[in-house]
Amino acid sequence: MFGVYAPGSDVAPLIYDGLFALQHRGQESAGMAVSDGDEITVVKDMGLVTSVFDARSLSPLQGHLGLGHVRYSTTGPSIWQNAQPVYRSMGEAGFALGHNGNLTNVAALEDQAGVLPGVLDTDSDLVAELVSRAMQARSPSDPDALEIALSEVLPLLEGAFSFGLIDARHLIAVRDPNGFRPLCIGRLGPPAESGAPGGSPQSYVIASESPALDVVGAELIREVEPGEMVVIDSSGIRSCRPFVGRPIEPRLCVFEFVYFARPDTILRGREVHAARRRMGELLAAEFPASADLVIGVPDSGVPAAEGYAAASGIPFGQGLVKNRYIGRTFIAPTPQARREAVRRKLNPLRESIAGLRLVVVDDSIVRGTTTRQMVRMLLDGGAAEVHLRVSSPPFRWSCFYGIDTPDRSELLAANLPEDEIAAHLGAHSVGFLSLARMLEAIGAGEDGYCSACLTGCYPTPVVLADEVPSLDIEPPSGLVLVP
Numbered sequence: 001m002f003g004v005y006a007p008g009s010d011v012a013p014l015i016y017d018g019l020f021a022l023q024h025r026g027q028e029s030a031g032m033a034v035s036d037g038d039e040i041t042v043v044k045d046m047g048l049v050t051s052v053f054d055a056r057s058l059s060p061l062q063g064h065l066g067l068g069h070v071r072y073s074t075t076g077p078s079i080w081q082n083a084q085p086v087y088r089s090m091g092e093a094g095f096a097l098g099h100n101g102n103l104t105n106v107a108a109l110e111d112q113a114g115v116l117p118g119v120l121d122t123d124s125d126l127v128a129e130l131v132s133r134a135m136q137a138r139s140p141s142d143p144d145a146l147e148i149a150l151s152e153v154l155p156l157l158e159g160a161f162s163f164g165l166i167d168a169r170h171l172i173a174v175r176d177p178n179g180f181r182p183l184c185i186g187r188l189g190p191p192a193e194s195g196a197p198g199g200s201p202q203s204y205v206i207a208s209e210s211p212a213l214d215v216v217g218a219e220l221i222r223e224v225e226p227g228e229m230v231v232i233d234s235s236g237i238r239s240c241r242p243f244v245g246r247p248i249e250p251r252l253c254v255f256e257f258v259y260f261a262r263p264d265t266i267l268r269g270r271e272v273h274a275a276r277r278r279m280g281e282l283l284a285a286e287f288p289a290s291a292d293l294v295i296g297v298p299d300s301g302v303p304a305a306e307g308y309a310a311a312s313g314i315p316f317g318q319g320l321v322k323n324r325y326i327g328r329t330f331i332a333p334t335p336q337a338r339r340e341a342v343r344r345k346l347n348p349l350r351e352s353i354a355g356l357r358l359v360v361v362d363d364s365i366v367r368g369t370t371t372r373q374m375v376r377m378l379l380d381g382g383a384a385e386v387h388l389r390v391s392s393p394p395f396r397w398s399c400f401y402g403i404d405t406p407d408r409s410e411l412l413a414a415n416l417p418e419d420e421i422a423a424h425l426g427a428h429s430v431g432f433l434s435l436a437r438m439l440e441a442i443g444a445g446e447d448g449y450c451s452a453c454l455t456g457c458y459p460t461p462v463v464l465a466d467e468v469p470s471l472d473i474e475p476p477s478g479l480v481l482v483p
């Protein structure tokens with residue numbers, strides 16, 4: 001998600017650049033909503049940023065205020081209708097909304113709003129519907145109608161949500177009280193001289209990750225805080241706290257550090273690449289191996305592989321080549337698409353690995369689909385042994401906060417004892433970094449992070465229905481189970 005408020009500028013090219021920097025967060029569809037101060041124009045389509053936008057599709061997007069989104073579907077099918085930003089029009093007023101995360105109380109919200117289950121495809125659409133109803137209940141033409149409506153709707157929402165919104169004159173950023181998904185604010189151009197008569201108002205940018213600020217020349221100011229709503233308009237930037245009575249307990253997703261975020265992203269003041277490298281160093285101490293070469297699974301496994309090699313003294317090298325023009329396999333929407341994507345994505349460097357005992361460092365094993373094929377590929381390519389080292393603990397519980405693993409029956413480590421995982425994957429050994437060491441690498445205490453998919457300790461109430469892992473793993477207290 002990427003939004004810009006830049007008086008006097010044409011923001012569509014900036015949003016294009018920002019979305020391009022965030023392409024790894026969603027590759028199914030891309031969209032942009034731009035306001036010229038009176039009207040909002042929306043262009044969205046299925047596909048990557050570069051295939052959705054060109055000179056022709058960008059030309060109607062004229063204005064100084066806008067919001068862009070790239071989608072990775074976690075609720076609702078991957079179809080044009082579900083591409084974002086979601087737009088709602090109420091006569092002369094309208095707004096656009098982009099959502100990163102997953103709501104966990106959709107059924108309760110549908111019930112409360114009198115919306116029949118399934119009528120709206122996505123939780124983002126449901127939020128847009130609730131906001132639009134709240135605006136219509138008052139006066140949609142009130143200049144502050146969107147902000148007021150959000151103050152009414154946001155406290156009803158549970159789960160993970162980082163939102164960006166625009167109406168004709170405002171850019172708004174919201175983060176849920178746990179701050180599961182990242183969202184940051186940047187300043188574009190030099191700081192405005194306060195009180196200077198006739199001076200240009202300051203320009204601001206919001207982005208899911210900080211590298212998107214870098215590409216448009218914006219300076220990172222800070223993260224949107226958990227439980228905060230930031231409103232940007234001609235009077236400047238102001239912060240509100242709409243979640244009255246709700247505890248504010250930061251629980252940033254640890255998988256942003258392990259897998260999801262770009263290596264050059266700054267999260268909580270720490271560069272993701274440095275944290276990944278440290279994970280590899282600690283992994284080498286926890287799970288040493290007798291091997292000739294350490295390789296990383298591109299791209300997010302490579303920093304941890306460098307760390308593993310440095311700490312173990314085993315040489316680091318390349319053993320897998322990644323086709324740069326294919327997306328991430330984990331976020332491809334169907335199992336079939338994921339399988340095909342692995343074959344197209346990775347190929348072994350046969351001469352570099354022939355006859356060698358390899359340590360292969362990957363960031364995570366979720367379903368095991370990718371890993372199994374990759375191990376086979378390396379052994380068929382001539383490697384003598386493959387010792388898998390994983391820079392995160394076993395993924396045993398479903399994520400309800402924006403990663404597409406809704407059913408535990410799909411999670412490898414929820415269905416196989418740890419000592420059987422290596423054989424299942426066809427590897428000679430496997431070792432997972434412990435949670436304590438992973439958090440040490442991130443440089444934080446356990447409290448500020450969500451690690452529910454590793455521990456089963458969910459920060460918010462969730463409903464686990466129809467989940468049938470074959471291992472009998474007891475849920476810890478605090479987990480809500482519905483038979």
Ligand code: SF4
Pocket residue numbers: 180253254255256398399400401402403450451452453454
């Ligand atoms: S459950 Fe796992 S993937 Fe989901 S938000 Fe929590 S740490 Fe992240």
